[in-house]
Amino acid sequence: MKIPEKITIGGVTYNITFSENIGGNENQTGDIDFHNAQIWISKDTDKDVQKLTFYHEVVHGIFMALGYGNDDKITIDERFVDSFSHYLIQFVEQLEG
Numbered sequence: 001m002k003i004p005e006k007i008t009i010g011g012v013t014y015n016i017t018f019s020e021n022i023g024g025n026e027n028q029t030g031d032i033d034f035h036n037a038q039i040w041i042s043k044d045t046d047k048d049v050q051k052l053t054f055y056h057e058v059v060h061g062i063f064m065a066l067g068y069g070n071d072d073k074i075t076i077d078e079r080f081v082d083s084f085s086h087y088l089i090q091f092v093e094q095l096e097g
């Protein structure tokens, strides 16, 4: 799967940028800014990690599109977002064959 340059989630089109030192933290692999419709993915990580990061940030975006905010536990539950991302990847890749 090639990570797209843009992705629309719930009517909001996010730009996807490959970057280094995301959020001023060299260990952070990605981030999403809902207000500016921006997703960042670390350009220095492995391709599979980039893919997982992409799905992870998309899941955050889906929760925001569902009406959850930054103060809702589900939005910031990184373990849940991560595990949901793994299932989403598995599901989509089955469809891709």
Ligand SMILES: [Zn+2]
Residues within 6 Å of the ligand: 056, 060, 078, 081
């Ligand atoms: Zn996260």
